[in-house]
Amino acid sequence: MFSQTVEYALRAVVQLAYKSPEPCTTEQIAEATMVPKAYLSKVLQGLSRAGIVNSQRGIRGGMSLSKSPEELTILEVVNSVDPIQRIQQCPLGLKSHGGNLCPLHRRMDDSLASVEKTFAATTLAEILAEPTSSAPLCEKPTQNPFIKLLGPQTQPD
Amino acid sequence: MFSQTVEYALRAVVQLAYKSPEPCTTEQIAEATMVPKAYLSKVLQGLSRAGIVNSQRGIRGGMSLSKSPEELTILEVVNSVDPIQRIQQCPLGLKSHGGNLCPLHRRMDDSLASVEKTFAATTLAEILAEPTSSAPLCEKPTQNPFIKLLGPQTQPD
DNA sequence: CATAAAAAAGATAAAGATGTCCTGTTTCTG
DNA sequence: CAGAAACAGGACATCTTTATCTTTTTTATG
Numbered sequence: 001m002f003s004q005t006v007e008y009a010l011r012a013v014v015q016l017a018y019k020s021p022e023p024c025t026t027e028q029i030a031e032a033t034m035v036p037k038a039y040l041s042k043v044l045q046g047l048s049r050a051g052i053v054n055s056q057r058g059i060r061g062g063m064s065l066s067k068s069p070e071e072l073t074i075l076e077v078v079n080s081v082d083p084i085q086r087i088q089q090c091p092l093g094l095k096s097h098g099g100n101l102c103p104l105h106r107r108m109d110d111s112l113a114s115v116e117k118t119f120a121a122t123t124l125a126e127i128l129a130e131p132t133s134s135a136p137l138c139e140k141p142t143q144n145p146f147i148k149l150l151g152p153q154t155q156p157d
Numbered sequence: 158m159f160s161q162t163v164e165y166a167l168r169a170v171v172q173l174a175y176k177s178p179e180p181c182t183t184e185q186i187a188e189a190t191m192v193p194k195a196y197l198s199k200v201l202q203g204l205s206r207a208g209i210v211n212s213q214r215g216i217r218g219g220m221s222l223s224k225s226p227e228e229l230t231i232l233e234v235v236n237s238v239d240p241i242q243r244i245q246q247c248p249l250g251l252k253s254h255g256g257n258l259c260p261l262h263r264r265m266d267d268s269l270a271s272v273e274k275t276f277a278a279t280t281l282a283e284i285l286a287e288p289t290s291s292a293p294l295c296e297k298p299t300q301n302p303f304i305k306l307l308g309p310q311t312q313p314d
Numbered sequence: 315c316a317t318a319a320a321a322a323a324g325a326t327a328a329a330g331a332t333g334t335c336c337t338g339t340t341t342c343t344g
Numbered sequence: 345c346a347g348a349a350a351c352a353g354g355a356c357a358t359c360t361t362t363a364t365c366t367t368t369t370t371t372a373t374g
Contacts, residue, residue: 001158001159001241001242001269001272002158002265003361003362004361004362005361005362007248010261010265011249011261014261025319025320025321026320026321027320033249034249034250036362036363036364037364038363038364038365039362039363039364041321041322042323042362042363044321045321045322045323048321048322055320055321055322056320056321056370056371056372057319057320057321057322057369057370057371057372058318058319058320058321058370058371058372058373059317059318059319059320059371059372059373060319060320060371060372060373061319061320061321061370061371061372062320062321063321074261074264084158085158090291091164092168092190092191092294093191094291094294094295094296095296096290096291096296096297097291100289100290100291101291102284102289102291102292102293102294103283103284103285103287103289103291103293104167104168104171104231104284104293105293107231107275107276107279107284108159108167110275111271111272111275111276112158114268114271114272114275115158115268115271115272118264118267118268118271119264119268122264126260127259127260127261127264128260130260132257132259132260133253133257134247134251134253134254134257134258134259134260135259136259136260136261136262137249137251137259138251139251139252139253140253160331160332161331161332162331162332182349182350182351183350183351184350193332193333193334194334195333195334195335196332196333196334198351198352199332199333199353201351202351202352202353205351205352212350212351212352213340213341213342213350213351214339214340214341214342214349214350214351214352215340215341215342215343215348215349215350215351216341216342216343216348216349216350217341217342217343217349217350218340218341218342218349218350218351219350219351220351315374316373316374317372317373317374318371318372318373318374319370319371319372319373320369320370320371320372321368321369321370321371322367322368322369322370323366323367323368323369324365324366324367324368325364325365325366325367326363326364326365326366327362327363327364327365328361328362328363328364329360329361329362329363330359330360330361330362331358331359331360331361332357332358332359332360333356333357333358333359334355334356334357334358335354335355335356335357336353336354336355336356337352337353337354337355338351338352338353338354339350339351339352339353340349340350340351340352341348341349341350341351342347342348342349342350343346343347343348343349344345344346344347344348
């Protein structure tokens with residue numbers, strides 16, 4: 001239901017959020033996220049054109065988040081590469097329905113609205129800071145560098 | 158987010174539900190739902206193989222619902238042609254995550270679960286019987302034949 | 315300025331989704 | 345049984361998505 005491109009874009013911004021506000025090269029992101037480098041480059045171009053990331057060419061260049069992880073929602077990321085298309089009007093083009101969806105399309109659009117709402121309410125910072133034994137992109141929980149922001153921890157085993 | 162195939166399949170079963178338990182030919186469904194006939198034929202073949210509809214060849218044949226509209230959920234229809242794929246395990250294949258999703262994939266899967274739940278809770282009968290001025294597939298509200306099941310109505314204008 | 319690093323852009327390819335057309339097979343009906 | 349109606353299936357075409365490779369452009373830095 002979510003495209004590969006969306007999956008890849010989200011992984012990329014998660015990696016960038018870990019390093020934020022430092023830049024990462026496409027190659028570094030590709031390794032950390034296990035996304036094919038050349039394709040990732042295209043995805044990042046899209047995020048760059050959408051203003052989600054800044055790109056800097058040349059030595060010491062790379063990609064970096066344009067906003068802080070606290071301000072960036074996963075909806076913004078998703079909508080930049082593969083927008084959630086709400087059902088605005090009757091897909092059959094029935095004139096009498098117009099913007100007033102039938103019960104079928106009403107439910108479909110309600111589902112889309114629910115996804116949209118969840119994604120709009122989730123920031124990158126939340127994704128990183130949430131206490132969990134499965135840190136995004138990290139094989140070991142202790143590799144999560146954001147753990148330090150939560151203060152001294154007793155190591156989970 | 159929902160494929161054309163899903164959209165077409167849902168329109169088709171709505172039309173069949175209107176006529177249930179009578180069969181419709183693929184051509185009749187194609188006209189009522191505004192779906193390309195030849196492609197609809199493929200979609201209906203899928204629904205037939207999944208046991209959602211029965212097909213009958215030859216004169217007076219056609220497609221009919223295998224169940225009553227009260228018993229058929231839109232999730233069953235969707236899953237027959239383009240299954241909602243829940244995220245069962247870490248898409249990166251990280252061993253330490255396993256079935257324990259990270260916060261990112263947790264939210265994505267929660268969204269999928271929400272759609273699944275909504276669709277599982279909606280029967281074709283509900284779609285048809287819901288009071289609305291926009292009856293599925295019908296240009297005029299009064300064309301909804303299920304209106305009769307609700308007993309005598311004062312005609313909305 | 316020369317060089318190397320890095321993203322941008324373009325060409326191309328493989329796979330899947332969508333859509334069309336034609337032929338084959340089944341089955342009702344007279 | 346003959347014929348027509350209807351679905352089944354295969355071949356093919358087109359578009360989009362995903363993916364790769366190569367070349368070009370930009371830019372920091374010695």
